[in-house]
Amino acid sequence: MxxxxxxxxxxxxxxxxxxxxxxxxxxxxxxKYKKLFRGKKASDLERLVMSYIQDISLAGNEIEKIKNHLSDLQKQADGALQKFSVKRFNPFEEVGGDQSFSFALLNEENSGFVVTSLHTREGTRIYAKSIQKGKPENQLMDEEKEVLKEAIDKN
Structure with missing residues (x-):
């Protein structure tokens, strides 16, 4: 061509x-190369690189500690009471007003307790019933069943 x-x-x-x-x-x-290495000896650069490697290693160790701490906090949070429900009601017709109540407190695994306060003319009685993984260990009243279901349904 x-x-x-x-x-x-x-x-x-x-x-x-x-x-x-x-x-x-x-x-x-x-x-740029000359500016980078101006006045630097090979041993200075090696020391600088080793210092950076050590800093990175320390940062990695700190990150591991933070991860472990976060994992521990997550386990604690899972065991903490996170779900709550309350209901006021009138169990007896002779006593006016909704002065009685039930409330449920549950953790992430739906374990916790239900507390009920029944108010009558003679006085007030308070009952606590244990809940394990969403199942009561004792018979529950209708209001207690209701607050338990509401608490379990909360995320």
Missing amino acids: ILSQKTTEILIFVILTLDVLMLVLSVWLYI
């Missing part, structure tokens, strides 16, 4: 321009 003189001149100009750009880039990189 034979190129015309004009095409050859354009190609030479483009190649020379690229050569000049490459030369400028090389000089710029050389200057």
Whole structure:
């Protein structure tokens, strides 16, 4: 393939321009390299790199400690009472008002307790019933069943 003189001149100009750009880039990189290593000995650079490696290792250890602590906190949170429901009611017609109540407190596994306060003319009685994984250990009244279901349904 034979190129015309004009095409050859354009190609030479483009190649020379690229050569000049490459030369400028090389000089710029050389200057940056010299600035980076100015006054530094190989032992200084090695010490600096080793210091960075040690810092990274310490940071990794701290991250592991934080992960373990977070895991412990999650276990504690799972055991904490997180779900709550309350209902006021009137169990006896002779006593006016909704002065009696039941409430349920459950953890993430739906274990906890239901407390009921029954108010009568003679006094107030309070009952606590244990709940294990959503199942009561004792017979529950309707109101207690209701607050237990509401607490279990909460996320």
